[in-house]
Amino acid sequence: MTTRRGFIKAGGLALFGIGSGGIPSFLAKAAANIQSPRLFQRKKVLICIFQRGAMDGLMAVTPFTDPYLKAARPTLFMSAAKSSNNPLIDLDGRFGLHPSLSAFEPMFRENRLAIVHGIGSPNTTRSHFDAQDYMESGTPFKKGTPSGWLNRAAGLLGHDAATPFQAVSLTSSLPRSLYGDSQAVAINNLRDFHVQLRGDQAGANMAAKSFESLYDQASQDLLKQTGKESFEAVKMLQTTASKNYKPAGNAVYPGSALGNSLKQIAQLIKMDVGLEVAFAESGGWDTHFNQGTQTGLFARNLSDLSSSITALWTDLEAMQDDVTIMTMTEFGRTVHQNGTGGTDHGRGSCNFILGNDVKGGLVHGKVAPLAIENLEDGRDLMVTTDFRSVFSEVANKHLGISDNKILFPEWTGEFINVMRG
Structure with missing residues (x-):
């Protein structure tokens, strides 16, 4: 029974x-x-956004001075030259932010937004399903891990969950990241x-x-x-939860699935229901054909991502010290464009980390010149930062989780110094 x-x-x-x-x-x-209803003391909140489909990190944050990339992408390469149409946003003289990520620029300049380039999994699979599973379980060389790393993070917060909403996913089903023994819920609609x-x-x-x-x-x-x-x-x-919810600070959420999810996360944070780990996802990053440059599918996805995150950050206003937002994607795209105006499954990509405890205003990680001898398998941006190095540091510095042997049981690496403190 x-x-x-x-x-x-x-x-x-x-x-x-x-x-x-x-x-x-x-x-x-x-x-x-x-x-x-019982109200819960406000705690630190980590919000993770999974970009499913493998984002092209080389187009999102482009090493625009690299002649090899320009040669490898004759119709996809974008310039930071002011004379070009809708140029990249020059961040540091080497990397340029895609113009559709322009909403990120102020936060980067304010040292609140950090970018980690060359991030990815040490497992070389180019299968979406396997790569997502490995990243969400946090065990890239072990199939069948019963728990996800975010669920383990919730269990390592140092206290029992006094609320069912300690770990919440704004998705139609519970993501792999939140499988496990600690209580977690998936909510499709707050009302x-x-x-x-x-x-x-x-x-x-x-x-x-x-x-x-x-x-x-x-x-x-x-x-x-x-x-x-x-x-x-x-x-x-x-x-x-109000049907007529009015975001603070003149924040305007896109009417997309991601925008709606992040708006509801903001409501949960403001309602003091005990939220500490939140998850949302963004789809459509598998750009095998007609990827576009300043316009097109990829540009629209970037605009939705940056506008949604920026709206959430603006909406949280005085609560920003308690929140860190981090993106992730299973792998990147090939350095060379393919014959249908797109890019294929690759290896390294980049991610974005936003918060007041982040060492922002920097592109962290290592990206060597994209000459063929520096590419993984002669075709891909090399993974130079294990995703666990970043995820564990964010969990450690923001949530106060120190037991990396449980959080990422197979990992023995070091932090990359992307967080303050």
Whole structure:
């Protein structure tokens, strides 16, 4: 027989939007018995954004003085020359920011935004599925790791989760990063919910029926322990999340999936529900053809990414000291463009880290001249920074997590000095 506590903790709960239907009656009934929601002391928050599909780091942040890159990309190379049409934003005389990332420039100049170039996995796979799995599990040479690194991070925060919203993903299902023993939820929409276990629709139906059955059998007992915490949180979100939410600081979120996810993360932070680890994702980075330069698919994705992150940062205003935002992508793209105006699966890419405790205003990492003898397998930007070096440093310096043997059990490297303190 499934116990209440065992059922609730099995694999994490997911709360999904169901439109105008509202939360199930048994959840609403349970929540109605609670006199007041519990508020939680504000803590540091790490927000991770996965760019799925493998972002071309060489176009996002271009070593524009490199003649080898110019030769390798006759129609994709972009210049920082002022005389060119919509040029790259010169960051330091060597690297240029894609013009669609212009929203990032002020934060870079203010030393709040750092870029790590040549970042990637030590595993040489060019499979999207495998590379994402390795990066999210944090074990790039071990398949089948049951937990994700963000779930392990939540478990290493030094205290038990007093709230179901310690670790939250604003996605339609729980990402690999948040699999594990620590409680984590996926929320598709803050205003309307139903309860679902990680799994298929049959699992969803089973979850709802089992929860309702548990409520009918022992409603008072259910409200006393773990179930009570979940119901309290559901009530808190239902009553507090506003359909007419007005971001602070004149922040304007794009109407994209990523923009909506980050806006809801901002609401969760402001609602003091105990959020410490947040996850969102951005798709469409697999640019095999018609990648474009100043315009096109890649440029649109960059604009959405930078505008969404900038809106979130602006919206948080006085809470910025408590928040660090970090992007990640499974690998980069080939140095040479292909025959269809795109780039193929590569190795090294770059990522962005935003926060007041970040050593910003710098392009960290090593990018050698892109001559063929310096390329991995003669075709790719070499991975010179293991992603675990960056992820572990951010978790250590921002969240205070020091046990790297648990966070990244196979890693024995060093930090790259991208964080202050």
